[in-house]
Amino acid sequence: MDEAAAARGLSLTHPNAAQWNHELMLEFQAALEKDPAADLMSIISDSYRREHRKAQYCELSYAAKINLRTVDELGDQLKHKPEVNLLDVFPKNYVRRIKMATAGRTAPSAEDTEKPSPPEFRTRLDLADSATVVFPLSETVTALLARYSHPEEPDGAEQALISFLKQLLWDSPKLWESSIRGVVVKCNEEVVAKVITSDTNDTTEYTAMQYLAERAPDIPAPKPHGLIRFGPFRVIFMSYIPDMTLAQVWSSLSPKEKVSIQQQLDDIFRRLRTLRQEDGNALGGVSGEGVKEYRVDECARWKDITTAREFSDLQFSACHHGSKTYIKFLRSFLEDESATMRGSVFTHGDVRRENIMVKQDPYNNNAYVVTGIIDWEDSGFYPEYYECTMLTCTLSLVDENDWYLYLPECISPLRFPLPQLQDDKKLPCVSTAMSDGSSFEFAKYCGMIAGLFGRSLAEVGNDYLGSRGFTTLHEVLLRINTSQSLEEFLDSSSRAGDIAALIDQPDYHHRTPLTWAVEFGWVYAVRTLLNFRKATSILLSRFCLQKALTLMREIMKGGHHCILQHHGVTFLEGSWIIMDLIGMS
Template identity: 40%
Template structure:
């Protein structure tokens, strides 16, 4: 699996940040203390347990020594990615085959429950595996995209098309709640992240959620926008959605024939069951009017704005209203 991988082995309980703590340029490890309690949300894999047993010669045996051993493990690990927001998120390579993603104050498990769900229902999707997965050096598509020629870019598009079509083929149970697979609800991220406060079970309810922004705009504008909606929106399918497909969240590797191969999709925090047009919205979230990035011209057909042009254009207008 590619470089920035999630292996959520545990989740530490929230601890108050000390204003006097000296941080190494936003290093999340400086916010951790061995006295902090640790909650094991899901059973640790044997690989992770083995690492924790080996990592410290002075800590108490497990389970009592878990906080100290966890801290020792990440302190001696290589940092392979960190969030631009200070001490918000970091990814550590703890061993040749274990990578850990550490997040400050986790209050949502969508990414982890999605990885569990995919492992069970679609194990051929190139997504990280929970509690340990083989680590292979690779790179993000964002790093190599500018050097690719059009044929290579088209190949990446076609590979992603197969992956996304496979993902979208996961059956949706009529009447079940949209959003995260474990009932985490729907998310709408623009300038800020919003979460649905109650279960959403239909396309109509989902659209009402999108209109329920704290910045709704004028009544006339909103009503006109509603009148522009397709006359038969209920024909849209509900499909499994990644929710944040962009080059930074795609890993690639070059094969023996010097061809770029998609090796993984990362960052599943906004995934779940959504109307089929949503992926087209979300994969163009970072598209600005003057941004010269032809990635947006090579989106897979199954999620392209061209396929959902009416819905996509309406959402761009709505986006201008809510932000």
């Protein structure tokens, strides 16, 4: 950490940091009164030390973060086993990772030391030149917008709504933001507004909240307060669920507290899954919005799926690199189970710690209470196994995250082991338009090699990665060494000022992360990577997204030098062209 950071001090990100500091000072005071020479370091808890480390990491470059994390992990090993041989526990991939993190770096000039701030999503609200109320606004929201009424307001109801809505969204404090997807702002103590850039005709999240409010009001989901189609955005008003996400407090919970959270979630999802429908009714959104399956197409919704069998057909329809025999072999494991599966259950579709709200138990400072489940945009009626298989989409091969050891029993993957294994095996051979690749193929082949040669999986994996020369961005894209999503990684890297170098850096085989994403047809990944680069002024005729991707694939097949440079265009400029095509689709 540099001197400037040390001078201004660190701030803990945990929601209870202020309370922790107050209690810690009282403990220090009591210890010093008892013994003026007391060792104050021995009083500091492990959970506090972990939060201190997280605050330190946020101040560092990627290379410095690797070094400090390595030292911290070695210190933990030494504390646990003082006589350990540190060479035995030293991370095998350290040399590769630090070389990649420092490759091509030069000492920054004084003007480069300031880290750029991520772009403010709300600046994009200027793109909204229309506003249509899709679902009626509640009295609370109507009153919030009415505050901006004045005698010189714009002519016409729609122009007034556009003006009032922009002012409300700018004046409200942010609760969450992604520079790509959208922003959530707190309008007052009762209502939040969620602004999302995606299919403006998709009302799945709103109608799900309506459905739950009517059919299962005891489920702690936000209550709907109106929906506005706002140019290229959707603005969803819903009730505010205060407090913090489970992700913010998870690392500080004891095993007993984690079990308590597990049991509370199990009770909630058991009640949710009592909402059923019979075969013959459309799966997916409750108002006929259709089924979503991002591993087939992250933009599409299928409205004619009415049984678990048809949904399975959809999942296996994705373009794949495996043989027809291999796919049939995988499906054969599910034939008996699919034949007995009837109906569908109400499903959240994205159960993870970031979408679970908790608060400290007012009667027990050492316990937390689940107060809400948020983000219902992937919800609807799906086969019973679907929630269970989606739970592990972000499970990493190497990252330690014991959340997956405390999953609610009623939606645990253990309830449907065959669909879970089928899902894990199917993903590597499917080239999909999803935001992430898959670590399962990597693990499978490393495991085979390890078994043949009597070596550990970690040793084989590190040897392979060392030969590929992957950057950290390659690994995130291919889901090899992290549970972090591509979008989350790019957001954090943009704050650290490392993003441009990472996006343009090839592996040892001259393939950048963008090259990987295009070759495998990961539409969302291509769009996400390019969104994080500055747009150029290249203007082309209007093409559909499919044509843009076809052009990218042709560039890759023919070699970008022979196709693009023939026309005096570099590969990076070619990327800008594709970005323009995607943006105009």
